[in-house]
Amino acid sequence: MSQKPFLRIDNIRKRFGPIVASDGVSLEIQEGEIHSLLGENGAGKSVLMSMICGMVRPDEGEIIYKGQSVRFNSPREAIRQHIGMVHQHFMLVPNLTVAENYILGQGSALRVINDMDEVHAKIRELSDRYALDVRPDALIEDLSVGEQQRVEILKTLFHGIDLLILDEPTAVLTPQETDRLLALMRDLVKDGKTVVFISHKLDEVMRVSDRISVMRDGRVVNTVNVADTDARGLARMMVGRDVGMELARNPANPGPLVLSVENLTCRSETGLPAVRGVSLHVRAGEIVGIAGVSGNGQTELSLALSGLLPVDGGRVVLNGKDITGLDPVRINASGFSHIPEDRHKHGIVMSMSLSENTVLQRYDQPPFAARGMLNRRMISEHTRDLIKRFRIKSRDEDQRIGDLSGGNQQKLVVARELARNPDFILVNQLARGIDIGAMEFVMEEMLKQRDSGRAILLISTELEELFAICDRILVMFHGEILGELPPDRTRLDELGLLMAGKTEQPALAG
Amino acid sequence: MEQVNQGVRENVYPQAAQALYRTLSQVAISAVTPLAAVIVALACGAALLWLNGFNGSDVVTVMIFGSFQDMRSVGEILLKATPLILIGAGLCVAFRCKIWNIGAEGQLYVGAIAATFVGTSIDGLSVWVHAPLVMLAGAIAGAAWAGIAGYLKVRFQASEIVTTIMLNYIAIILTSYLVTGPMKDASAAYPQSARLVREAWTPRIVSDMRLHVGILVAVVLAVALYIFLQRSSRGFALRVVGQNPHAARYAGMNVGRNIMIAICISGAMAGLAGAFEVAGVTHRLYQNISPGYGFEGIAVALLAGNNPLAAILSGGLFATLRSGSEVLQITSQVPQVLVLVIQGIVILSVVAFAKLRDIIRIVA
Known part of the structure; x- marks a missing residue:
């Protein structure tokens, strides 16, 4: 590297219970570039960026920002260092105006911000400069998703940023809005800011980035210049398994x-x-x-x-x-049987036992029920049978399914769906x-x-x-x-x- | 950590002993936390009384044991426990389905109105027909009143917390209107309805005590609701809807219908409690037929951990505290507000310990 990196992430690790979200991630971001983080859902992109902006604290590793090792305890500290992040789920209060949202958490219990005119003027100026069409007195709940996203981006500009992190910003946008966002990212870089763009859409990443890092299973697999790669190569890096x-x-x-x-x-x-x-x-x-x-x-x-x-x-x-x-x-x-994508949302009831989860669809059908009452002996027997046949690692059929590992939970879902013939x-x-x-x-x-x-x-x-x-x-x-x-x-x-x-x-x- | 602990246990204990250990520890966790909640609350209450210049421990002793003087006073406790058990057990069902029915008070009033109507307007039936008919009327009215909130939730996603509270006001004011207007006993000076005909009265257990068969009905229904929730297909569906509505939909359960059933069951129980207050205790409808049983029932369900079987015990406990506070007011100088404060502390402590119990469950 010829120049000192603007942001260096060094061997970051983060676990949530049994889940390893970041497994020794290292990454360098240069000043004034658009750096894309590409990867599948669950590859660890969002968690990594949440650690940079102070939402989540890493277990191990170091973040070096502008040549100094930093450790943010809250997003506020990151904002003070001019790091802004726009999350997948917007952090806006729907029944407040744009300006009111911006000054939330500013000031303190003793010092009230009272000059709203100044705030409004600053918002108008920034909105004009980047053609964001944000009105400071608009109520958030009246705005479309695309507009709310611009409000979020302007919020980071309002607080002052050198580094802007966008987490899957295009997921909620129409193609036209996406074009507009990509143009905005270019404008920001022209003004000397640095942008990290998280996405799993190859075409957008190819269109806008200077450099691209591909993440998989909580690690950065590779970092490439956009000129040295193509969609084909990226797709391979993203999904390839060893x-x-x-x-x-x-x-x-x-x-x-x-x-x-x-x-x-x-x-x-x-x-x-x-x-x-x-x-x-x-x-x-x-x-x-x-x-x-x-x-x-x-x-x-x-x-x-x-x-x-x-x-x-x-x-x-x-x-x-x-x-x-x-x-x-x-x-x-x-x-029709369905093994759903989101196991925890649709597939199982985490707080219930394996037995109860086994009869999720057939709780009112024979042989698992008769005259409106559950036949608990049949349900237990059937569940024990599935546990054995699918080698599900569990204590017994009465164990809470939430206590099982993801693989064993999935085995139960598969077992249940196949058992329905x-x-x-x-x-x-x-x-x-x-x-x-x-x-x-x-x-x-x-x-x-x-x-x-x-x-x-x-x-x-x-x-x-x-x-x-x-x-x-x-x-x-x-x-x-x-x-x-x-x-x-x-x-x-x-x-x-x-x-x-x-x-x-x-x-x-x- | 968890994995390691389990591993150690598996090596030390044989399978059966392990299962027994698990069951016992679960029972212990379930039983100890509510008990601890009550003890801590009473200790806080005693300290509060002491700060106000009373002998705290004496007062608390009176509050708990003062009402156990003779059979008659025990009967009075059970009389108060009846609506608390009914409402508490009913709310367990709603809460298990994650329906926050705060409207048991209003459902009780509507049940009382319906019971009064059936008990005063029909004559000449045998007690075997008329008394159950009065109970049924109360239950149906309570279920229908709760059903309004249920429908608004299912159809328009209106928060049942808001709608049930609003329906409380309507029911209570409706009662006031009825006993001062259309249903007023013409011969009475006070706002009250006519007396229910004899055959409509809920039969007493012992002829010289006010205690009526409602307590038996309450206990039987609480047991029935426990079995319904744990052992029936419908109860299973209600629990799944409460725990994970997305999975319920995926599994083909009709979320809206289950919500309606859960809220109507809790409404029916509260309506039945209202019917017993009129047909078993006052024999007339009054403006303030309930001293807040509908709200205390929420605490009963919470203390019971939303288990209808445990609601029998927690209903009994709240009834004891209520009787004890009445004894206090008569026998000591403790102002009533302090007694209410202590009751409030009990409820707060119950909620806090319920949270603690969840944490212990996760750790254990």
Whole structure:
């Protein structure tokens, strides 16, 4: 390095209970650059940046900022050092005005800021300089998400920044708003500020960055100049795993059509179009994969298929029966099993026992219930059987599932969903957050299910997972299926390009 | 740490002993914390009294044991325990479903109105028909009143905390209006309803005591609600909705319907308590039919850790404290406000210890 780094992170470690969020991260940020942090959900990007801005304290390691070792105990201390962060979830009070939000926590109990005119003037000036269109007297709750984000960015400018950290800022924006944000980042750098841009969207990162660091599993895998890389290489770095998994598998023997999806559209919970006309078919005895960088509509697709998100248009047919927009209880009863992406949100009830979690859907059906009462003996027996068959490490069937490791929790979800004898299994992130052993086990179980004639749709951001068990791989980008590939490792580059949204054949120059 | 401890235990104890140890320690944690809460609260109360120039420990002793003088006074305690157990056990069900029904007081009043109506307007039925009919009327009215708040929550996401509190005011003022207007006993000078016909009265257990069969109904229903929550399919669904509504939806449970059932059960229990106050105790509807049983019931449920079975005990404890404070007012110079302060400390301490219990559970 020719110049001294503006910010150096040295071997930072952070654990939350059993979860390692940062596993010895080292990173250097130069003054006046746009430095992107790229990585999958859970790779440790947000936690790392929260440590820089004083929200979270590292367990080990050092942060050197402007040549000095710093250790912030609160965001306030970081703000005083001119470090600002815009979080994924905005930190604004909805029923206060923009100006009121800015002076929150300023001053003290004894010294009240009383010159609001000055505050308003300063906000107007900054807003004009960066074309942010922020009115100081606007109520936060009246603003759109995009506007609120500009309010957040202006807040950091208001307090004065040299370093601005943006955590997944484009996740909530429309393409036009995204363009505007990227332009703003360029303007800020022109004024001598430094920007750290956290994202998992390859194209945006390629468009705006000077340098890019790729994070995976709580570590920085690599830092590259944007000129020296391309979307293909980045995709590889993001999803690549060192362990190549080779599972013994028979050739697929697809039978009759089980699930057909025609032109499905739906919106995300924030109301933005998320799935835009997806069509796909899954036959009995095959595993169809959906690859894609996360945030391209996969979450919404799986929620819409399982009845947890309203469908705007299109049709979902399971075993010849139209299940479009039905409620989950009817979809569940049609031979549909769902291994959800967010285990803790949808998959299990953390405070309940393994037994109770085993009968989450069948709590009122025989043999687990009779005349409205639970048959606890049957439930216990069934759970013990699953624990044994899936080698779930637990004390007994009455243990709280929250006390189990993530891998064992996932095994129980898989066990439960398979035990319901489904015709179709929707899997979103089969092996997220679980160890290699458990991963291989659940994958082998999926192959067994396939061979016994079940139709499986596996949505995953882990290419290894898809290559290991899928018979066909579809690529999803911006809510659409861009193409289909065989699970052939030699065509990884093609897959990476599709994942970056490039459908045309690549020129072989780069 | 946790893992290590468990590992050690596994080596030392055989399987069965381990299970027993676990159960016992769980029971101990569940039982000790509420007990500790009450003891700490009473100690604080004693200190407070001492600061005000009273002999604190004597006063507290009177508060707890003063009401245990003879069978009659025990009967009076049980009489007060009846609505507290009913409401407390009912609220356990709502709270388990994470429905914060603060409206038991209003549901009690509406139950009392319905019971009065059925008890005064019908005549000539046998006691075997009329008395249960009065109870049923109270329960249905309470459930319907709570159902309003439930519907507003399910349909419009209106906070049940706000709506149930508002419905309390409406029910209490409605009662005042009825006993001064349409339902007023024409021959009486005071605002009160006509007397319920004899057959509508809740039968007494012993003829010369005020204690009525309501206490038995309360205990039976509390046990039934415990079994409902722990052993029935519907109770299971209510608990899942309370613990993780997203998982409930994923599993195909109808979140709205379960919320309605939970809040209506708690409303029915409060309405039944209101019916017993009229049909079992006063035999007429008055403006202030409840001395705040609906609010104390919240503390009963909290102290019971939202377990209807434990609500029987905690309901009994709060009834004892209430009786004791009445004895105090008669026999000593302790001002009533101080007694109320001590009751307040008990409730605060219960909440604090409930939090502590969660922490201990996590650590243990």
